[in-house]
Amino acid sequence: MLKQANLAAPIGDRLSVRSVPHPFPQAVGTAHDPIFGRAELAAITLPYDRNAEIFGEDEPAVYLYRVVSGAVRTYRLLSDGRRQICGFHMAGEIFGLEAGETHSCSAEAIGSTVVQAVRRAPVIALAARDGDVARYLWAVTAQELQRAQTHALLLVKSAQERVAAFLLQMRPNNGSNTIELPMSRQDIADYLGLTIETVSRTFTQLEGDAKIELPATRRIVLRDRRGLQELNS
């Protein structure tokens, strides 16, 4: 793990570990981050190429990561090669935080991606002394838990419902209704537990129902958010 040279490019926005978490939370700034904001933890900045592995399942969890720019997917492989994507992590989000000693998922850069990493051990040592840090680690993990539960809920729904839920989870660009997808159809399929063909057909179908527009394959305009929400649950 930890490949490639150095090339910083931080992005700022507001901080939050929301009590009712959004599956893909808003970007978060280093500014007052209880972990990545601390000079003594000496965060390093690392660039990854498209599809580069950041860490692998069952590897020792040496670092804790935050996406600076780009996007990351975490996933698990089944023995027969099927891939289940656990989640997508956008700019500002923490990933790779484990209470155990090893990573429970693999992580890869989706496109060109920059991440920050801090060593896990000093963070945990700090948490033992600093209640705020401990509480933050807990909150981040609890947020991931909620995400995972919501994800599991997704996987029992119909294809339309899954795709609609996915679209509503994705954060539109700047308050607009347009979503720029960093990930491929295959990534979406593996996240939703569907095939790439079913995802593609469902997009086409939602476009036919005037719920969305598809000006480009990786750009989606939410036309009828209400309608999508009704599908969602």
Next chain:
Amino acid sequence: MLKQANLAAPIGDRLSVRSVPHPFPQAVGTAHDPIFGRAELAAITLPYDRNAEIFGEDEPAVYLYRVVSGAVRTYRLLSDGRRQICGFHMAGEIFGLEAGETHSCSAEAIGSTVVQAVRRAPVIALAARDGDVARYLWAVTAQELQRAQTHALLLVKSAQERVAAFLLQMRPNNGSNTIELPMSRQDIADYLGLTIETVSRTFTQLEGDAKIELPATRRIVLRDRRGLQELNS
């Protein structure tokens, strides 16, 4: 929440928050439990009848619970009435632990069940002072996260694979290969994201393949653990 009178009946076994968590961990004793072992937290003991609600989704999370005897299911409802069971909690297991202010699932007793409850607020206050308690809260939440991820992984598999995985998660009675199921076929179906008919047919099929025996509807003997494991992943 918190119905019915008092009627203690603790069960003891070994303590652990395992770093590689088992979906249905071994029973845990009060003895050295960092939370339920503390007299100052004044755990109360509560009995619930079969199918009684322990807490509801979105209710304020006032208490944190531990199963003493019996079993508990946590679940979420979809708007159209479908029910997704998030997990089953057996004797010794913690449930209802939330970092946010409200419960993310509902919880019900499966059969007659006794639970212990401690107020959440003093536990969190204690965690701010005591690093061990903070670390324990984190570990329990992280274990739940792993469970939820494994559950999500289940939901993309075939019916046979899901049922096999479920059986392997259930802890046999006393080192034997016999499992006593506290929950109904409907509960299993809602946990696995299948219909009750598919669950029933799959059991019959596994019996035909000599992988299991079904001496009674709620008693299952694992005949070919290896074979089940091969299905599992």
Next chain:
DNA sequence: CGCGTACTTGATATATGTCAAGGCATGTGG
């Protein structure tokens, strides 16, 4: 401009859902 990858679309197969009936326990009252 041309190549390769990613995406869409079509035809068909199949696993699982749905609907309906029947069997098997378990408990209750005669």
Next chain:
DNA sequence: CCACATGCCTTGACATATATCAAGTACGCG
């Protein structure tokens, strides 16, 4: 002790959503 009622589970026949297999098409990149 038996008859019956009730709820839970199993089995069967059929429907259907999604997977699979197979072309096509468009897009991004050199």
